[in-house]
Amino acid sequence: MGDPALSRRGFLAASMAAGLGATALSGCGGDSDGGSSSGTTTIEWWNISTTEPTKTVWAGLAEKFEAEHPTVRIKIVQLENDAYKSKMTALTASGKLPDVFHTWGGGVLAQQVEAGLVEDLTDRTKDFAAGLLPVAKQPYLLDDKVYGVPFDIGMVGFWYNKAHFEKAGIGTPPTTWAGFLDAVRALKSAGITPLALAGKEKWPGMYYWAYLAMRTAGVEALRKAEDTKDFTGPGFVDAGRHLEELVDLRPFQKGFLGAAYSSPTGQAATVGNGRAAMELMGQWAPVVEADAGKGLGRDLGFFPFPEVEGGQGKITEVFGGGGGHALRRGAPQAAVDFLEFFASETTDRELVRKTGVLPVVPAAESALGDRNLKAVQTQLKAATGFQLYLDQAYAPAVGQEVNDSVAALIAGSRTPEQVARSITKTAGEAQ
Structure with a gap:
């Protein structure tokens, strides 16, 4: 989808520095607990899923993740496409990105990476990202390093x-x-x-x-x-x-x-x-x-x-293209755990069945029942070229x-x- 210009900016602020780890505050102004003395880590998750049924499904997934991780709270921020891009432009300029945020990859993500704002996920996601569809991962690969995990391709x-x-x-x-x-x-x-x-x-x-x-x-x-x-x-x-x-x-x-x-x-x-x-x-x-x-x-x-x-x-x-999630530089391990949860076969099957996305986990393909989405998938599989x-x-x-x-x-x-x-x-x- 469309995306406005994002500025090249400097490194993240001191809250991203080594040593803060899970105690770092949210990348969007410190609204989260960030693993404070309360023992709860709050992960701020920005996405563009404002329409139904996706909005409700994604909220349910956040609740499910919280149930499986009692010390983690997911704070959802959902914005319409253009409003999201406008807000992300401002956040990028300020040097503060959300813990987990929607990305389409490509040039916008590349500039955020060059500005030192995005976490390198190459090692932190290798145990689960290796099994995702290769074409779905391409927009988030920069210089052979992983900076995002897809949840959709099409x-x-x-x-x-x-x-x-x-x-x-x-x-x-x-x-x-x-x-x-x-x-x-x-x-x-x-x-x-x-x-x-x-x-x-x-x-x-x-x-x-x-x-x-x-x-x-x-x-x-x-x-x-x-x-x-x-x-x-x-x-x-x-x-x-x-x-x-x-x-x-x-x-x-x-x-x-x-x-x-x-x-x-x-x-x-x-x-x-x-x-x-x-x-x-x-x-x-x-x-x-x-x-x-x-x-x-x-x-x-x-x-x-x-x-x-x-x-x-x-x-x-x-x-x-598709949709993926990236993390701010210095995001806590709980944010990586959330990406792994979102990229699981169980979650992908639910997304395919309830929200109409195409599967990025090969094992979830059997959940695809809509004839038109099957037609799209057939086109993708037979594609002789792909342009983001x-x-x-x-x-x-x-x-x-x-x-x-x-x-x-x-x-x-x-x-x-x-x-x-x-x-x-x-x-x-x-x-």
Whole structure:
């Protein structure tokens, strides 16, 4: 998902120094007992699970962990996606991170690590992290060291309303960009809003440009551009032009520029309530659609982002990522124990059954029953290439510029060429 710029800052404050151990206070201002004279260690756990059923399930897991560890208290701080990222930016700048915190890995985590704010988990988690799916661990590996433990992995694709497709005469989901644009036109002709978009939050729009860049320039070009700090190649400009083609069809719901993602009138609810035929979103989409709206039940389907004719990318190359947890530098052993608890087969099975995540523990795969999530998993297993979310893979300032520039293109205030130049300029300045 999207992520704003995080500043490079210095080392953690003296509370992180060696010798404090389990007596260190919480990384967020000392609200926790931190193993004080009361004999209780309080672990502050920051996450973005604000929607149901995940919010309740995660609270239950914290209670279960506390029951198994009577001297540990879990203090949960749950914030909506953008609010979380904004708060974490401020905390990073202050040099104080929560004991346990949500991370998407990639460039944001790398800068936090470089600032000396994140615990190296290579040795502290090796006994249990070795058994997790390798692809799920990749975003949290930096210089062959482990800085996070995944609880989810997945990909972005199109979630669609089968009944709307049938009404519009679309027999099968499109596999080419030209076919996708034709499907959009068919839906509009049938009086159906083709796509829902949370334009206010910017990161959902980025998914379109990112996938189109993968399909036109290719996955390797995205990685090379990160190194060369140059996004002005024809493949990247073409990605913007293809997105312009879509925008020119006016495919999004009324008021999309001011729409949030998970609000009652936002992107997920618009699809979940049948007011739009599709959304481009990650594997969590069905859960959020059902929470924010009614959900589509058996009318909900999934298909991968189409190929672009003449492009360098393939439909089997996927864009996405997952969620993980990292620890502040100097976090007590109880925080590591909590990561081990969260990465266990028992916990993963519960997460798969109740919250719709894809398993990161291979033994938990049998708990996956939803047909659409099985389809996502099949795509992931057959993937011939994988690209982490751009606003996570790249340095934070670059990722934010991708989000901002693409949002401006979708709003009609920036051209494909301007998007490419703006990202390149920011990448050069971020060196």
